Amino acid sequence: MTLQSNGEGFVRPAPDGATLALGCDWIVGDATGMLLLISIATAEAVTAAVADLPAQGYTCQVSDDFGAEFCVLPGQGTDTEEMIVARDGVWIYLSTVNRNGRAFLSEIVESIFG
Secondary structure (H helix, E strand, O other): OOOOOOOOOOOOOOOOEEEEEEEEEEEEEEOOEEEEEEEEHHHHHHHHHHHHHHHHEEEEEEEOOEEEEEEEEOOOOOOOEEEEEOOOOEEEEEEOOOOOOOHHHHHHHHHHHO
């Protein structure tokens, strides 16, 4: 994990026509960190993109905690995963390596959707 930027141009699942609104990464050494990318798109594009995620290996369900679609893709190691929360034209992508980012993701989602 060596991005060290705002995530512009980083290849990850995203809705058609999505615009990156915020990109942040927190990386320690070569093997520990989190990458957060928040994008906006039309609600229709977000819905269509969520429908495509299972074909890419993601498991998706409606999350009562988030009031949104929550999708998870386990990584290649036991301590890596990608998570997506999608709702109302907002697409939140979080990738973690050797960190549990679920509490952080929950705080971000709560801050956005209230």
